[in-house]
Amino acid sequence: MSLLELFIIAVGLSMDAFAVAICKGLSMKKINIKKAGIVGLYFGAFQGGMPLIGYFLGVQFQDKITSVDHWIAFILLAIIGINMIKESRNSSCEVAVDTVADVNTDNSLSFKNMFVLAVATSIDALAVGITFAFLNVNIIPAVSFIGIVTFTLSMIGVRIGSVFGEKFKSRAEFAGGFILIIMGLKILLNHAGIINF
Template sequence: MSLLELFIIAVGLSMDAFAVAICKGLCLRKINFKKAGTVGLYFGLFQAGMPLIGYFLGVQFQNKITSIDHWISFFLLAIIGINMIRESIESKNEVGIECAVDENINDETLAFKNMIGLAIATSIDALAVGVTFAFLKVNILSAVSFIGIVTFTLSMVGVKIGNVFGTIYKSKAEFAGGLILILMGLKILLEHLGMINF
């Protein structure tokens, strides 16, 4: 897998975290590097950790299903992508967002009990992508580091965007992320079937 392909997957995976980070930015009255970094760190660490777990799970079955691994990769990425697109369409109909705002640095919205659930929820998709990495024989340490850094960066940007612009970009980010993952899954499938060669 090329660096460009890995970057595209990393961006696609991070769109859920980016969308939630926008909501977090909306909830915070004052933004500083520490607050944005806290959000980025939660999402970046979990987005990097989940593919690692998925990879080790996938390695256990890799030799048994090599003849259909490209189909599994395609279906996993397509299902994740379709789900993200569905969520983006549904979120357009939502009004408002629940926020617990505090003027202090220890905003309730950034408390461990709030952030840990969001970090897990936004990174579950990455677990399945980690399984596909095992089938594609990706260098997993480089891949998860790259995904973590991209997610960390985009989450910090998302906090700032949410603070300035509100939730206008939330559903667009989820839709784009879903579309990217579907296209990457399709590319993997067509390459293995010999229909395209990039």
């Protein structure tokens, strides 16, 4: 997997965290670099950690399903992408944060609130980690890269939320879902020999 492909997947995966970071930014009375950094660290660490767990789970079954691994990668990425697109239709930040974590959209950055949000927004990355195992991706650089991209975009999301508000949340989720579907389709078509890039 090329660096560009990994970057595209990292951006796609981070869109859930980005959308929730926008909501966090909306709810905070005062934004500073420390608060944005806390949000970024939680989301970046979990978005990088979940694929690592998924990778080790996937390695356990890799030799048994190599003949259909491209289909599994496509199906997992497509399901994640479709779910993100469906979620993008719900443009309410209050509903997004409350549904994910059952917390109020206040400026609370407590461990409990942020832990639940970080886990909920990174579950999709677990499935991507399984896909990485089937594609023999070099996992440590990959998860580090995903974590850094998510950290950066989450910090930006907090700032966007404080300045521009809700309108970017649904667009971010839609874009992330679309990106993951396209990447899954590319893996499938590459394996079938229809495309070769």
